[in-house]
Amino acid sequence: MTTHYLDYAATAPVLPQAAQAVGEAMERFYNPSSQYAPALEAGRELEAHRRTLAVALGCQIEEVFFTSGGTEGDNWAARWAAQRKKGHIITTAIEHPAVLEGVKDLAQKGFAATYLPVDSAGRVSVDDFKAALREDTVFCSVMLVNNELGSIQPVAECCAAAKAYNRDIFFHTDAVQGFLKLPFTARDLGVDSLAISGHKVGAPKGIGAFYLKRHSKLKPMLLGGGQERGMRSGTEPTPLIAGLAAAVQCGMDRQKTELARLTDLRDYAIGRLREVVPEVRILSPDDACPHILAVTLPGYKSEVVVRFLSDRGVYLSSGSACHKGKLSHVYTALGLPKPWLTGALRVSFGEGSTREDVDALAQALLEAKAVLFTTLS
Numbered sequence: 001m002t003t004h005y006l007d008y009a010a011t012a013p014v015l016p017q018a019a020q021a022v023g024e025a026m027e028r029f030y031n032p033s034s035q036y037a038p039a040l041e042a043g044r045e046l047e048a049h050r051r052t053l054a055v056a057l058g059c060q061i062e063e064v065f066f067t068s069g070g071t072e073g074d075n076w077a078a079r080w081a082a083q084r085k086k087g088h089i090i091t092t093a094i095e096h097p098a099v100l101e102g103v104k105d106l107a108q109k110g111f112a113a114t115y116l117p118v119d120s121a122g123r124v125s126v127d128d129f130k131a132a133l134r135e136d137t138v139f140c141s142v143m144l145v146n147n148e149l150g151s152i153q154p155v156a157e158c159c160a161a162a163k164a165y166n167r168d169i170f171f172h173t174d175a176v177q178g179f180l181k182l183p184f185t186a187r188d189l190g191v192d193s194l195a196i197s198g199h200k201v202g203a204p205k206g207i208g209a210f211y212l213k214r215h216s217k218l219k220p221m222l223l224g225g226g227q228e229r230g231m232r233s234g235t236e237p238t239p240l241i242a243g244l245a246a247a248v249q250c251g252m253d254r255q256k257t258e259l260a261r262l263t264d265l266r267d268y269a270i271g272r273l274r275e276v277v278p279e280v281r282i283l284s285p286d287d288a289c290p291h292i293l294a295v296t297l298p299g300y301k302s303e304v305v306v307r308f309l310s311d312r313g314v315y316l317s318s319g320s321a322c323h324k325g326k327l328s329h330v331y332t333a334l335g336l337p338k339p340w341l342t343g344a345l346r347v348s349f350g351e352g353s354t355r356e357d358v359d360a361l362a363q364a365l366l367e368a369k370a371v372l373f374t375t376l377s
Contacts, residue, residue, distance in 0.1 A: 003313040004357040008200075008350030009147055009177060009292050010317055014243070015202035015351075021246035022204060025239040032236055033227060046236055049245035053209050056248050057194075058185025060214060065228050066241055067221070069208035070176040071098040073195025076210055076221045077172035078102035080139050080192075081111060083219055087138035088112045090162075092124050092153070093333040096174050098195075099141050100329075112136075118333050121285035122151035129158045133165045140171045144178035144194075148330040148346055150284045150292030152182065159190040170216070176200055180251035181259070181289050186211045193218070198240070202351070203247035207240035254351075262290040262349050269293055269347060269358045276362040277369060283331065283344065293347040294331070297365070298339040305345065305368050312364045314357075317346050 005013075025045075030036075032043035047061070054061045067073050075098065081089055091103050093115045107113045114132045116124050124142060142158050145151070159171045172193045178184065179196040186194060193216065198207040212218060212231070224233030251258075273280045273295065283294035297305065302318035309316065318328070331344045347361065 001313045002360075003315065004360040006314065006316040006347050006349065006353065006357055006361060008353070009346060009348035011199045011205065012202050012350050013352065014199075014204055015247050015250055017250050018203050018243040018247040022239045022243040025242035028238075032238060033225070042238060046238060046241060049241050052245040052249055056180070056252055057196075057209075057211050058187050059211055062229070063186070063211055063214055065210045065212060065221075065232055066236060066244075067195070067208045067210045067232065068206055069199070070096070070174060070195045070197035072221065073193070073197075073208060073210040074098035074141070074172070074174050075102050076218070077141065077170070077193045077195065078106065078139070079219050079221075080170040080172075080216075081106050082109075083217075084138055086110050086136075088114070088134045088136045090114045090116065090129065090132050090137060090140040090142075092116045092118065092142055094118055094122060094146050094149070094151075094330045095141060095143055096147055096176070099143070099174055103141070116142075118151070120334060122146055122149040122283075122330070122334060123285070124153055124158070126154050126157045126161065129154075130161045130165075133162065133169075135166075137162070137166065137169055140169060141174065142171075143174040143176075144184070144189075145175075145182065145289045145292075146330060147177045148292070148328055149294050150177075150288030150290075152178070152287065152289055155191065156189050163190065170218075177292070178289065180248070180255055181291050183255070183259075186213070192216050198244040198247060201247050201251050203244040204240055207237060207244045209244070258351065259290060262353070265349055265353060265355065265358065266290045266293050268355055269349075269361075272358050272362045273365070277365045279369070280365075281340065283334070283336075283340075291349045293349075295345050295347065296331075296336070296340045297343040297345070297369075298337075300343040300368070300372060302342060302344050304372060305343075305365075308368045308372060309361070309364045312360075312367070314361050314364045316348070316361070318344060 030039040030042040162169045175194040176197045194211045199205040221232045
């Protein structure tokens with residue numbers, strides 16, 4: 001059976017260049033903190049990989065720290081607030097659970113939290129953000145691209161507003177879905193920290209990176225032998241880091257052409273789905289990040305449709321993989337009627353996505369409509 005993978009926002013296949021880099025680094029197994037010749041060479045390679053990430057993020061080499069992924073980075077940023085006894089936090093209603101659960105934990109410890117609403121396009125209002133700022137605001141987290149809608153948030157504008165209000169406010173962004181999908185630099189955004197995840201861009205799972213602006217007084221993530229300039233102790237996973245750097249280099253090399261191709265593919269998908277399944281409703285805004293297309297089929301049950309499509313070799317999701325069958329807090333934040341919520345699907349594209357994949361999706365949804373709708377409407 002021919003398969004059609006349309007869940008790149010959940011994870012991307014490991015790129016051949018990344019897999020090769022991992023294999024080669026595993027042969028050079030030396031600990032980069034040791035002092036004999038091959039270990040010192042491993043340390044130099046590690047810093048070369050860090051330089052690749054710094055170029056991609058538009059920052060200084062010493063501002064890049066390797067992590068296990070986006071969740072760790074989001075949790076690490078929240079430590080800024082945790083260093084204080086109390087204060088006020090601003091985030092959005094559509095953040096990834098890696099942020100929302102961290103804010104929830106801080107709220108249980110006495111912090112006040114404001115969850116900014118979004119409009120029908122899934123965007124936060126800068127005016128709402130400004131109105132939420134308080135004298136005791138210490139931490140803000142606004143994601144760059146929403147992982148279920150693809151909506152692009154006004155991070156730079158919100159960060160500028162926060163710094164104008166109080167330069168000591170720590171501003172973080174979860175850039176997992178925006179990294180290499182949108183042109184941006186850490187400097188342009190103005191943020192104090194941002195998190196990225198390797199497996200979203202063709203690197204293996206279990207590796208990511210964290211940007212931390214110079215002179216930011218953030219406590220270490222892990223204590224121990226002092227690796228990562230004392231901020232994240234533990235022997236660095238050099239094969240995974242090599243894979244991340246290789247994937248990021250590939251992403252930088254093709255970013256411009258790939259964004260144009262994905263935009264064209266997303267537009268094709270919208271037209272094709274509307275043609276074949278007129279009942280489809282588009283949830284993503286017109287200016288969403290092009291690799292994510294959220295739709296809904298009111299009257300259907302998305303988890304049933306996902307299984308139906310899977311049986312026909314078409315793989316997508318009903319939202320973030322982190323929901324595991326629960327109603328999406330992102331789609332709920334849009335104020336959609338329940339039939340729209342229960343019928344939501346997320347189509348997401350990547351390097352291997354083609355129009356043939358979209359055609360297969362449209363045909364499978366047409367079959368689903370004929371088989372399922374009469375029992376689910």
